[in-house]
Amino acid sequence: MFAIMHLPLLGMGTWGMGGKFDTDESNFDASVEALRFGFEQGIRLVDVAELHGGGLTERIVGEAIKGYTREDIQIISKVSRDHLKYDEVLRAAEGSLKRLDTSYIDLYMIHKLLPSVALPDALTLKALERLSAEGMVRHIGVSNFNVVQLQEAQKHLASTTIEANEIEYNLLFQEAGNEVAPFCKANGIHLIAHRPLAKGMLVRGENKLLDELARTYEKTPAQISLNFIISQGMTAIPKASDKKHLQENVGALGWKLEEGDIALLRKLDGSVPYQRIQ
Ligand SMILES: NC(=O)c1ccc[n+]([C@@H]2O[C@H](COP(=O)([O-])OP(=O)(O)OC[C@H]3O[C@@H](n4cnc5c(N)ncnc54)[C@H](OP(=O)(O)O)[C@@H]3O)[C@@H](O)[C@H]2O)c1
Numbered sequence: 001m002f003a004i005m006h007l008p009l010l011g012m013g014t015w016g017m018g019g020k021f022d023t024d025e026s027n028f029d030a031s032v033e034a035l036r037f038g039f040e041q042g043i044r045l046v047d048v049a050e051l052h053g054g055g056l057t058e059r060i061v062g063e064a065i066k067g068y069t070r071e072d073i074q075i076i077s078k079v080s081r082d083h084l085k086y087d088e089v090l091r092a093a094e095g096s097l098k099r100l101d102t103s104y105i106d107l108y109m110i111h112k113l114l115p116s117v118a119l120p121d122a123l124t125l126k127a128l129e130r131l132s133a134e135g136m137v138r139h140i141g142v143s144n145f146n147v148v149q150l151q152e153a154q155k156h157l158a159s160t161t162i163e164a165n166e167i168e169y170n171l172l173f174q175e176a177g178n179e180v181a182p183f184c185k186a187n188g189i190h191l192i193a194h195r196p197l198a199k200g201m202l203v204r205g206e207n208k209l210l211d212e213l214a215r216t217y218e219k220t221p222a223q224i225s226l227n228f229i230i231s232q233g234m235t236a237i238p239k240a241s242d243k244k245h246l247q248e249n250v251g252a253l254g255w256k257l258e259e260g261d262i263a264l265l266r267k268l269d270g271s272v273p274y275q276r277i278q
Pocket residue numbers: 012013014015016047048111112143144166167193194195196197198199200203222237238239240241242243244245246248249
């Protein structure tokens with residue numbers, strides 16, 4: 001059993017680095033460089049999954065962390081929804097460790113459940129528990145889980161607990177704020193917000209309120225968007241390949257939006273048609 005998980009409030013997403021659903025070698029070097037630049041800016045958390053780039057993204061992360069003290073970097077990775085049988089989970093984790101070229105994953109998650117599956121399987125959780133007991137993963141989490149799925153997952157664990165839930169949460173899509181976030185908060189489950197910039201939609205300068213608040217706080221719309229998440233104690237994992245973006249995102253740390261402004265920003269939920277990808 002490892003010490004209580006302590007996740008930073010800002011991490012780096014990796015979707016598209018090394019490809020999306022398919023492998024794309026063309027941005028390998030640039031992606032490694034971007035992640036290393038992020039480390040130099042003080043970001044010490046990387047979010048990846050076996051699904052990303054058909055495994056290439058984990059290789060990129062593995063390459064990026066070379067030369068850094070392993071304990072200084074935290075890696076989140078995930079087992080895909082079509083690998084959730086007991087042996088498949090163990091094999092998936094082994095594959096991820098190999099591609100990441102490391103001996104452990106800090107936080108290992110069930111990426112999501114198939115739409116046809118309502119609840120997580122007991123054996124999936126048992127496999128995660130075994131990985132934890134064997135030290136291959138330090139902490140166990142889930143992603144895209146609702147309250148019922150979280151409760152069910154927790155039931156199947158004896159020696160570990162679900163420590164994090166990575167969910168879609170941004171100014172344009174705040175559904176998780178209704179039930180999932182209060183449940184997680186009450187149960188000590190850390191929330192990680194994926195797509196925190198609504199895939200870039202929030203930074204196109206098309207939002208009046210965001211622009212106004214950016215002026216008031218002398219920050220940028222991206223920083224306001226990320227601080228909305230961070231101020232609520234959640235971790236945001238924006239993906240940025242552009243070094244200017246990485247630098248800008250670090251500026252979302254170290255200050256807090258006022259409660260009244262957070263309340264105003266809550267009203268942006270659903271204000272713009274926003275295409276979620278299932
Ligand atoms: N668990 C899950 O099911 C799940 C699902 C989706 C995503 N995720 C994770 O969450 C991460 C983030 O989500 P995402 O990549 O879909 O979307 P996102 O982080 O909301 O948006 C990424 C886009 O925003 C741009 N960007 C970043 N910082 C910016 C800034 N300061 N100013 C202007 N543009 C900026 C990026 O551009 P550049 O790249 O050009 O800098 C990129 O086009 C993913 O990469 C992935 O790791 C997890």
